[in-house]
Amino acid sequence: MAQFTLELTAFRRFQELQLDFKPISLILGPNGVGKSTLLEAVHYLSLGRSYRTLHDRELIGWESDTARARLELSELKIERVVSTFGQTFTKQAKHNGGLISALNSIGLFHVVLFSPELVELITGAPRGRRRYLDMILAGTDPTYTASLVGYQHALKQRNALLRALTEPNGRALEPWEILLAQEGRVLLKKRHALIDFLAARLGENYNRVAIDSRRSIILNYQSTISDPDRYEEHLLAARDRDRENRATTLGPHRDDMQFKVDGYEASVATSRGEQRSLLLALKETELEFVESKVRDDQIILLLDDMFSELDRARSEALEKLIPAHPVMITATDAAFISPALAKRAQIFELSFERKPAHVA
Structure with missing residues (x-):
C-alpha cells in the first residue's frame, strides 16, 4: 500500500x-x-x-x-x-x-x-443524499463533473428568469431548458448506473455486517423526471407551476434515493444499530464502486x-x-x-x- x-x-x-x-x-x-x-x-x-x-x-x-x-x-x-x-x-x-x-x-x-455523522444519508433530508451521489460520481467521472457544472449554470439562469418574468416567455426560457435537458440527461444516466451498482450489492453487504439478522434491503432512485428522453416536455409542462414557485421544481436537483428494509422506509423503520449497519454496508459498497473505476493505490480510506x-x-x-x-x-x-x-x-x-x- x-x-x-x-x-x-x-x-x-x-x-x-x-x-x-x-x-x-x-x-x-x-x-x-x-x-x-x-x-x-x-x-x-x-x-x-x-x-x-x-x-x-x-x-x-x-x-x-x-x-x-x-x-x-x-x-x-x-x-x-x-x-x-x-x-x-x-x-x-x-x-x-x-x-x-x-x-x-x-x-x-x-x-x-x-x-458516524453520515447516518444522515439514511435519516436526513434529500439534499444530503444528492450531494453524496454527486461526490462519488464527480470523484470518479470527469464527464459527470462537467455536466453538473453545466446543469447548475442553466438551472441558475432559468430560475432567475422565472423570478423576473411576470408572464410566461417561452423564448427566454427555451435555451436554458435545452441545456438543462442536455446536461440533466447525463446526470440521470450516471446516477441511475451508480444506484444500480449499489443496489445490486447493498443487501449482501448489509447481511454480512448485521450478523444477527437477515433483512431485505432495497435501494432505489426517485426521479422527478419520469422519462429522460422527454426531458424538455417535462420542463414545458411544468412552466406555469415553476413560475408560481419562482423555481425549477423538477430535475436531478430535486431527486432523491430511498432505502427500504423489509419493505419499510429505513429512516423510520430501523433502530440506531440497524442504521449503522446500513451505513457501513453502503460505504463498503461505495468503496467497491470506486475500486471498479480507479487504481487501488489512488484510494485513501478516511475513518473519522x-x-x-x-x-x-x-x-x-x-x-x-x-x-x-x-x-x-x-x-x-x-x-x-x-x-x-x-x-x-x-x-x-x-x-x-x-x-x-x-x-x-
Whole structure:
C-alpha cells in the first residue's frame, strides 16, 4: 500500500504542519484537537470540498488570510489554496506544480469517508443524499463533473428568469431548458448506473455486517423526471407551476434515493444499530464502486471516529476493508481500536499544547 505526505499551512487550527503517513495511521486525541481536520484536508484535496462545511472560508486559520493544503501520493502532488482579501475570495489548485482548473482538479486521487455523522444519508433530508451521489460520481467521472457544472449554470439562469418574468416567455426560457435537458440527461444516466451498482450489492453487504439478522434491503432512485428522453416536455409542462414557485421544481436537483428494509422506509423503520449497519454496508459498497473505476493505490480510506460508534461485530467488518488501501483512522482513545489493528498502525497523538507527535 502507498504512503503519503500531508502538508498544511494556516488550515483551521494547524499553522504549520507536515506529516508522513504510513499505510495504516491512527490519530489519537481529545475532541476538538484537530483529528478530523487532518481527514478533512485530505478529503478537500481530493474533491475540492469539505465534508464538514459548505463554506471554504472556514478552512482558513485564525488571523490568516490564506490556507494551503498539499499532498504527495506516489507520483502525484496536489495542492489547494483558499484566500480571502476583504470581500474577495479565491481558490487555486495545482497538480504536480502546475496550475489546473477546478474542474480538472477533482478526483486526481480518491477518498472514501466513513463517519458516524453520515447516518444522515439514511435519516436526513434529500439534499444530503444528492450531494453524496454527486461526490462519488464527480470523484470518479470527469464527464459527470462537467455536466453538473453545466446543469447548475442553466438551472441558475432559468430560475432567475422565472423570478423576473411576470408572464410566461417561452423564448427566454427555451435555451436554458435545452441545456438543462442536455446536461440533466447525463446526470440521470450516471446516477441511475451508480444506484444500480449499489443496489445490486447493498443487501449482501448489509447481511454480512448485521450478523444477527437477515433483512431485505432495497435501494432505489426517485426521479422527478419520469422519462429522460422527454426531458424538455417535462420542463414545458411544468412552466406555469415553476413560475408560481419562482423555481425549477423538477430535475436531478430535486431527486432523491430511498432505502427500504423489509419493505419499510429505513429512516423510520430501523433502530440506531440497524442504521449503522446500513451505513457501513453502503460505504463498503461505495468503496467497491470506486475500486471498479480507479487504481487501488489512488484510494485513501478516511475513518473519522467510526470505531467508538460500533460494536465488536461491526468493528471487525470495518477492519476487513482496511488491508487493501492506505487508511487514516481517528479516535479519542486507542481502546476503541482492536489490539491487532493498533499493532499494525503508525500512531500520532494530538494535544492542545503541542504539535502532533508520532509515537509508534
